[in-house]
Amino acid sequence: MVERTILIEPSQRRFTASVKPAFRAAKNVSYALATPCCSKADHPVRRKQQYVCEECKNEVDTKSCTHKIVEIGKEEALIDAKLLEQIKEQIESRQEITISEFLDEEPSDMKDRIEDTKYLDVVKKGDAQYAELAKVLKGKVAFGRGSFGGNDKAIAMQVKPSGVIAMYMLADETQRVDFDDSKVKKAMEAKVPESLVDLQKKLIDKRQKEHPFDFDGYMEENIDTRIKMEQDLIEQAILNGAVPQFVAPVVEEKKVQDEEARLKALLGE
Numbered sequence: 368m369v370e371r372t373i374l375i376e377p378s379q380r381r382f383t384a385s386v387k388p389a390f391r392a393a394k395n396v397s398y399a400l401a402t403p404c405c406s407k408a409d410h411p412v413r414r415k416q417q418y419v420c421e422e423c424k425n426e427v428d429t430k431s432c433t434h435k436i437v438e439i440g441k442e443e444a445l446i447d448a449k450l451l452e453q454i455k456e457q458i459e460s461r462q463e464i465t466i467s468e469f470l471d472e473e474p475s476d477m478k479d480r481i482e483d484t485k486y487l488d489v490v491k492k493g494d495a496q497y498a499e500l501a502k503v504l505k506g507k508v509a510f511g512r513g514s515f516g517g518n519d520k521a522i523a524m525q526v527k528p529s530g531v532i533a534m535y536m537l538a539d540e541t542q543r544v545d546f547d548d549s550k551v552k553k554a555m556e557a558k559v560p561e562s563l564v565d566l567q568k569k570l571i572d573k574r575q576k577e578h579p580f581d582f583d584g585y586m587e588e589n590i591d592t593r594i595k596m597e598q599d600l601i602e603q604a605i606l607n608g609a610v611p612q613f614v615a616p617v618v619e620e621k622k623v624q625d626e627e628a629r630l631k632a633l634l635g636e
């Protein structure tokens with residue numbers, strides 16, 4: 368269960384939720400390649416892949432390969448494979464899921480673009496957060512971006528009648544995982560400051576009016592922020608031998624009156 372921070376851009380409110388899969392991975396069947404020299408009908412012989420050094424042509428044991436080659440600008444450099452993996456994990460944990468665009472109805476081709484479905488679940492002591500986020504997004508199709516599995520993805524969120532927040536990033540029914548929404552039902556009973564919900568909905572309506580959303584254009588955007596971040600972290604890791612530390616965004620519990628004042632200021636009231 369991966370906890371992620373969700374930023375509602377118009378209101379600059381952050382929420383924490385865990386991301387859970389909606390489908391099991393498909394079972395893929397693979398077949399080994401047989402050698403043409405020694406294989407017979409009753410004696411198949413698998414091809415064994417060998418790795419050799421590009422320069423000296425000596426055979427190399429893959430277990431001894433502890434570094435990977437990365438590009439820094441136009442130059443190639445070595446980085447410890449474990450450091451590179453830490454960088455990828457850190458990028459995913461530090462990048463918020465940012466929700467910035469909103470529509471009242473699904474674009475006609477949205478379902479054709481869905482490649483995966485996940486659900487947001489309630490984190491420990493996060494009932495009020497989940498309930499507020501669900502109420503803010505209810506009746507809207509919300510769009511944004513986030514890093515998943517090392518890739519930057521455009522995502523859409525919708526609140527189901529039960530209150531469960533679905534996040535869309537295509538699979539048949541046999542792969543579907545039943546979602547236990549008991550925690551969500553409990554969370555939806557939490558007391559939420561309706562004034563904050565109303566103000567955030569006004570900010571979302573304001574965003575829609577002032578910045579009409581072009582879904583097709585949004586999907587075609589080339590977002591290279593994550594690539595640049597990864598390159599920067601790789602360069603620093605090579606220089607310092609460690610992954611630079613960062614301070615993760617914090618979901619702060621603020622006084623309702625202070626948040627009301629801040630949101631009204633964003634509305635220009």
